[in-house]
Amino acid sequence: MAQPSDGIEPVPSSRGVTLNDVATAAGVTLGTASKALNGRGKLSAETRERVRTEAKRLGFRFRELKQEEASSSGLLIGVLTTDIYGRFSLPLLTSIEDSFGSIPISAVLCTSRDQEREQQHIDLLLSRGVDGIIVTARREDVRQPINVGRTPVPVVYAFTQVADANALCILPDEIQGTRLAIEHLIQTGRRRFAHITGPSYFEAVRLREQSMRQVLAEHDLRLSEHQALSGPWQESWGYTAARYLFDQDSSIDAIFCGSDQLARGACDALRERGIRVPEDVAVVGYDNWEPIACASRPTLTTIDMNFAQIGRYAGESLQALIAGEVRSGVVRLPCSLIVRESSIANEAERR
Template sequence: MSSELDNEQELPQQHAVTIHDVARAAGVTIGTVSKALNGQGKLKEETRERVRAVALRLGFRPNDLAQSLLRGRSFTVGLITTDSYGRFSIPLMSGIEDALGSAQISVFLCDARDDAVREQQHINSLLAKRVDGIIVTGRRIDARVPIDVGNTNTPVLYAYAQVKEADALCLLPDEAQGARIATEHLLAHGRRRLAHITGPSYFEAVQLRQEAMRQVLKEHGLDLPGHRALAGPWQEAWGHRAVGFLLEMDPGIDGIFCGSDQIARGVVDALRERGVKVPADVAVVGFDNWEIIAAATRPALTTVDMNLHELGRIAGTRLLAMIAGEKASGIIRLPCSLIVRDSCGVHTLGTAERRKEDQGD
């Protein structure tokens, strides 16, 4: 019998190492190699370790498809998104991979781009790869059409996306709770004449946040009149323009809760241009904690963080349980956090306190 070293040297330089090569180099049968590498069968530990060492030296990589057929698992999942910019899908995917990494599961990211045909092509491709499960996400929480996995029984979970199917599991940030903590923070800093500048009113997130803000104000004996609740596009330019409308109608505004950090940045810039100091005259709170915008705004934005990384981690954990056979359904809303920065921070004076300070009281 030739030595293992001799057998390894006989392999062509560009040869794709096969299980036959490993068996020949280790001086064992193909069946023994399979058992050793898959942790199956009754083998001496010495034989198992020797085969593994030879496979490692030769650079042998098991065929994933063959392995998946053997184990009944591919140890991959699909992540389908319509968020082409990655604003929401990237932190979500980071959390998903944190949850799945310990289980040695890889994630295929597929960009559907709001194209139903393209999305179904991705689904078909993922199913052909025998993925263990699929997570569907997007760039808004409004209800979407459920994906079709045919009769494969592949577990599907929606994260930062939802469908109306009763047996679907959907994980969402708690938009109302996020608006509540933003409003309570402004009130805690003495602000009483609050305004809300946000995105299009047909978005579910916009509706949930505005209703929560009104409820908090009502609990404090305050209100949010229609002229102080302005809806427009999710754009910095809209925030900038809305400030002009707002101050013209109600120059006594002392706090603004914005529906996104982009809108908030436009608000802050417009206030500065008008000689209104933030937060001394008007405190501003954003939504999203998009750090590239929130931290770069001057002053830096206090904002609501939807905790998308944590939402992704929980989505990954729940999908693992579904792959293992657990049945789960319903809409689960996960709490947001408030990130306090300078636009409405711990050192912000309330209106009454400012007046006392100005008067030397």
């Protein structure tokens, strides 16, 4: 029988063994166990060998990687996404790669349209000895954790999340981003607000409306139920919703939209009615999707979720996990306000 060489160990016969089990058996911390199995970190030869011996005894699958190889060779990471159009995943991928700096890295982008295809991608990445996996999506809502079996391969969730306290999930701060938008509109003198947004089953939709109402209440302003409209993430819905709003209440002077597509549709509807943006009504979008925001008439003030920052943080966190650090929890990173023509007409005020 052939002896296993450097690479992936055969799938073990025992089931349910975790990295924590290995650490306990070897009498070391979880971080030390991870470093020992990944061939990284400054550990004594005795400690590294003890951890690996216990892992093999328990049937825990890990990649055999010599210390000198770990420091000199590049890293292979997988980026797994349900965002088949690349709207969110491609900006993240670029920043993830940038976060590794001078470290040679190859990133494999895998799109998953269903659970079966996703697991096929994961199994292939594991068979190729991937060093880590970043999971992302086209929405921030809670999903099932991916299954990496009994391997110590670290996983980071970016622009998506799982209900696992041991997982690391990195998200934009929707509450803070909405506060930036509403405070900006209030500072420009707006007092009669409306909200056009996407389906209410999206967590981001609920968080943004919650934040909007909170900020308005702090300024003794309110948003009535009929002035908050939820529908599909389509430009046509922004158009239809804006027409409906002004059929009901022509005194509205500010519309906060849940996406730039919705905002552009709303601006088109207002223009058709002879309502000036921003002189009569200010409009703020969300996403800072430049092909939409910059091509709108007028150009859109919007909230940028800072995917570059999320990607960098995800990449840096994956490096830390690969090195044996323990990181977990939900991290929400701040958004930014991008001011353009749809909320302030005067160029000097936009600076």
